[in-house]
Amino acid sequence: MSELRADAEPPAAEPRGRSRGRPRGSTAGDARATILKAAADEFAERGYEASSLRAIARRAGVDPALVHHYFEDKRDLFAETIHAPFRPDRVVPGILAGPRDQVGESVARYVLTELASPAAQKRIALVLRTAIGHNPATRMLREFLVREVLHRIAEGVGGPDADLRAALAASQVVGLIMTRYVLKIEPIASAPVDELVARLGPVLQWHLVGYSPGEALKPAPELPRR
Template identity: 60%
Template sequence: MSELAERRRPGRPRKERGAASARSAILRAAADEFAERGYEAASLRAVARRAGVDSALVHHYFDGKADLFAATLEVPLRPDRVLDVVLAGPRDRVGESLVRYILERLDDEKSARRMVVVLRTVLGSGPGTRMVREFLQREVLSKLASLSDAPDASLRGELAAAQLVGIMMTRYALQVEPIASTPAEDLARRVGPVLQWHLFGDPDAPVS
C-alpha cells in the first residue's frame, strides 16, 4: 500500500481515536473506583490517577462526579438533572411534572431496558447496590428533601423517591398491566398528586 493510500485509509482520525480511548480509560477507572470505594468516598482525582490521566481531562469529558457515575452505569436518565428541570416549574405541580418527565423519557424501549438493569442493581447486593444507593441519597433524595423545611424533610424525600422507583419497577421491570400500557400523562395525573403530598402535604390533616 502506498504512503498516500495509507494516509487516505478510512477510519476515525487519530485525534478522535485518542479521545475515545482516553474517555474509555476514565470510565473503566471510574467503574473500579466506585465499586471499591462507593459513590461518596470516590473522587474525580482518584479516578484520574487510576486512569493515568490528568484530572483536568476528567473534567473535560464529564461535568462532575454525578455525570461520571451516570456515564459509568450508562443510566438513560440523570435523576439529579431531572430534578433541576422539574424544580424550575411551578412548585404546586412538582409531583406531576416529575412523574411525567421521567416516564416520557423512559418510554423509549432502549432507555427502559437500561433502566431495568440499573433498578435490578439497586435491588441486588454487592458494591453496585452500595454505589447506586449512595448516588441516589446524595444527588436525588437530598434535593427532594430540601424542598421542604419540615422536620421530617428527609422522610418526605425518601417516600417520594420510593413512589417513583415503584412506578418504574412495575411499568418497566415487571411490566404489570395496566400500568405498563397506561399513557405517561395519565399516570402523571394520578401519581403526581401523591408525590406532591409526600413532599409538601400535611401528614396530620384528616384524609378527605
C-alpha cells in the same frame, strides 16, 4: 458488576490537539474509555461517596484535568459509567423551582417521558436488576440517589421531615419503574402516560410539598416523637 461497567463505551470525537494528561500515543476515545473503566472500578470498590475525581484519575493513570475535560463533575461521570437513561439530579431542581402545585405531576411526567423509548426502558431495567442483585452496585447507586437526588429534593421542599418525604416520593417513583418496566405488571405496563400522571402526581405532590393540587399551602404533618 459487569453490567454497569463502561468497557464497551464507544470512542468520543477527537478534540483538537492533544489533551493535557492523555497518555502518549492514546486517542481521545482510548483515554475516555480508560477513565470510564477506572471510574467503574473506583465506584464499585469505594462507593459513590468515597470516590473522588482525583482518585479516579490516579487509577486511570491520567491527569485530573483530563477527567474534567471529558466529564463535568462526579455526578456526570457516574451517570456515564452506568449509562443512566435519564438524569434526575439535573432536572429535580428545575421542577422544584416551578409552580409548587405542579411538582408531583411534573416529576411523574418527567420520569415517564424519559423512559418512553424501548432503549431507555431496557437500560433502566438492567440498572435496577444489577443494583438489586449486586452489593457494590446497590451501595453506589444508593449513595448517588441519596446525595445527589434525595438530599437535593429535601433541601428544595424544606419543612418538617423533608428527608423522609423525599424518600417516600422516591419510593413511589422506583415502584412505578419496577412495575411498569421491569416486572411489566398490567395494567400499569400499558397504561397511558396521562392516566399514570393523573393518578401518581397527587401522591408525589403530597409527599414532596405537603398539599394536593388546588389546595392551599400547608405544612406536611409531623410524625409523633418517640
